[in-house]
Amino acid sequence: MNVNIIETRGLGKRYGSTWALRECSLAVPAGHVAALVGPNGAGKTTLLNLAVGLAEPAAGTVTVLGGLAAGSPAALDGIAFVAQDTPVYKNLAAAEMLHLTRNLNRRFDQPYAEARLAELGIPLNRKAGKLSGGQRAQLALTLALARRPRLLVLDEPVAMLDPVARHDFMASVMTAMAAEGVSVVLSSHVLADLERVADYLIVLSRGRVQVAGEVDGLLASHRMLTGPTAEADRYAERPVVHVQRGGAQTHLLVRASADDPVPPGWEAHPVGLEELTLAYLREPGAGALPGPARAQNTQPSEVTR
């Protein structure tokens, strides 16, 4: 699919006098599991609320599913959203939550939803309020998937879950992604949750997009250089994202591919996603963003330092 599942231009949202999100321009292509990461208060929830139509932009525009206005009937029809802490009606049984969701949507795959809950061992007659955190998250995910969305948006879906439930939940998301080709955007302040599943990365920091791009492309275009501290400041071949000085050795995260020359006395290593994300989060001034004209191009095109 060659559409942008979420596209924003100069998007901004203000609460009172503080901007929760500003000048956010993004184009997330369909067919990805996109991870939205950033510290608490970076604007992740704000961005997702804007994308699902729960919030109105103060500036700029946001479209979804290839150009539909966020929050429009057609957009709501194609997006399933699981909000933070997976809100469900506590006094309703799981079966009633299915029935409710079925009645609130044009499509609902009842057999799929029932089979999935049975598989997970969630009794249909159990009140949603009596389910464990993991079961509740799975119920909310089931409701979302049974709507057969084109885009699944999950806001901090695993924040409240224990490690096993966390693993199971992510496995469910991946299965759905593989089986139904649904695009996924999910947020977390813990990158480790998303590292295994995400193939697209968006790093938000202080209300601004810092990094956006396909994971493979980002990893291929960054290298960790290790060399003597005394020579660290002389490195200028490639843009440096982050410098980590040690007593004798210094690590430089640089924008460079495997083909780029390595200065004598230095060693180059590939970087991991977490390393890369942390480096950018520690350098709020740095960014790796695709140029606007090549929104769907995976190669980040500019770096500032």
Add this chain to the structure above:
Amino acid sequence: MTALTVPARPKRDTSLRPVPWRRMAWVTWRQHRAALGGVAAFLGALAGYLWLTGLQMHHAEAASCHPAGSLGCAINFTGRYGESAIIVSIALQAVPALIGAFTGAPVLARELETGTFRYAWTQGIGRLRWTVGKLVPLAVAVTAMAGAFTVLFAWYNQPWAAAGYAVPFSARIFDLLGVAFAAWTLAAFAIGALAGMLIRRAVPAIAVTLAAYAGLAFATGLWLREHYITPLVTRSPNPPGSAWAVNGWYTKGGAFAFDDHGNGIASTVRQLCGGRCSGTRTSLEQLLGQHGYTHWTSYQPASRFWTFQWIEGGWLLALSVILILVTVWLVRRRAA
């Protein structure tokens, strides 16, 4: 409608067929049947009490009060049931407020309080349909139940009206009769819905609804209602039949004895008596009569009762519609 498979790319059709209203009706019923059941049980219990005491009252009135004003009527009817009938009519004043606050305020407040609005407002039905599909049927349901209750109360009140006591225009009876009771219930529901949307918490929203309702009801009873139609004026201290005496005043040669708040009574009396009045048994009425003053009374004739009912029902309906529209508008534009 269930679909096992979904086309990889649904048509980018902005004129999607919306989710039918009847499905929203199921949602509303499922989520608010407890509240509606509570209202039905509450009104049912009150109705049971009115029915039982009403039967006894009807029997007593039929047996003892023909002719009305007989001693038997005073003992067996007025004396025995009068106090409880007054208490009932006063207590019922609170019923529309309670029904409206407890059904209207939580509709949106509970969603906002528990965060479930983030589920409800991102479903395919859209939040406009969701909100209208909740507020309108609930408003109609509570109004209908209140309307049914009014019919019973009118029957309960019949013997008193017949005996000339609880005249339909009296302040504690008017809004329990006709369309007023249902209209006040609807208004309370609409106030509750808006308060819930603004305050976002169910319990404070209920409290604010009760306070706002009380203010509106008192203002209406004390100042507003008498102005629906310009009152008639008579030269008699007692307006005809079971009319509603709104105000009274005395004039002589075009001059008022005192203003209609009673300011100036003391000085007028002192002037007329020349200081010799204290200790006499002369009433104000007699004193002013002796000095050639005319007693005027403004009143609303009993024949205007239904006109007043429709006026009050009409503006309350208009107010409720406006409040519900504002609520829907707020839901549409509210930023999460």
